[in-house]
Amino acid sequence: KQEVTQIPAALSVPEGENLVLNCSFTDSAIYNLQWFRQDPGKGLTSLLLIQSSQREQTSGRLNASLDKSSGRSTLYIAASQPGDSATYLCAVREAAGNKLTFGGGTRVLVKP
Amino acid sequence: NAGVTQTPKFRVLKTGQSMTLLCAQDMNHEYMYWYRQDPGMGLRLIHYSVGEGTTAKGEVPDGYNVSRLKKQNFLLGLESAAPSQTSVYFCASSATRVPRTEAFFGQGTRLTVV
Numbered sequence: 001k002q003e004v005t006q007i008p009a010a011l012s013v014p015e016g017e018n019l020v021l022n023c024s025f026t027d028s029a030i031y032n033l034q035w036f037r038q039d040p041g042k043g044l045t046s047l048l049l050i051q052s053s054q055r056e057q058t059s060g061r062l063n064a065s066l067d068k069s070s071g072r073s074t075l076y077i078a079a080s081q082p083g084d085s086a087t088y089l090c091a092v093r094e095a096a097g098n099k100l101t102f103g104g105g106t107r108v109l110v111k112p
Numbered sequence: 113n114a115g116v117t118q119t120p121k122f123r124v125l126k127t128g129q130s131m132t133l134l135c136a137q138d139m140n141h142e143y144m145y146w147y148r149q150d151p152g153m154g155l156r157l158i159h160y161s162v163g164e165g166t167t168a169k170g171e172v173p174d175g176y177n178v179s180r181l182k183k184q185n186f187l188l189g190l191e192s193a194a195p196s197q198t199s200v201y202f203c204a205s206s207a208t209r210v211p212r213t214e215a216f217f218g219q220g221t222r223l224t225v226v
Binding site for chain 2: 031043089102104
């Protein structure tokens with residue numbers, strides 16, 4: 001059974017600091033990994049998708065890396081802003097069966 | 113461009129009542145998923161479908177049934193609602209072919225069972 005873990009569960013940083021969010025998974029037989037953002041009381045917004053054959057993806061201030069063999073992905077957010085405050089979730093799609101399994105999320109607070 | 117649409121957005125049920133949540137996607141996606149999100153529990157997979165006419169159990173399927181009679185719709189049914197099913201329900205869909213295989217989510221249905 002695939003298990004996805006995100007540590008830490010919560011993170012508080014001053015504005016301007018870089019954010020590093022971690023995601024680990026137990027079964028390396030994945031199809032892709034996706035990072036989402038969720039604001040309180042809202043739905044999920046997709047940030048980045050990394051296919052299993054890729055090592056990283058970048059979009060603006062966001063960069064996500066994937067090390068499939070070690071079962072890890074990291075989301076970097078450069079020069080954090082108060083508007084980056086949200087919960088960040090990672091999800092892994094299994095190669096066989098196509099289940100999409102989520103981590104518990106990291107709640108981020110960026111202080112002005 | 114509607115994407116993934118969930119109906120209804122809010123609902124209050126009495127214990128024992130039944131209801132159906134509708135998820136509709138207009139992106140011709142093969143895969144569709146139903147999740148529930150509870151405080152401190154993250155998103156847990158209830159049921160999913162890898163194509164029209166197919167369904168499979170996820171992590172927490174008990175008390176729920178699903179149907180995928182049309183490719184664009186995925187229905188989640190509660191036959192006899194219980195207070196433990198109070199939650200926010202999210203539907204998602206995704207394609208099968210690279211590069212656009214990311215999952216897209218609906219805005220959620222907030223269900224309260226009293």
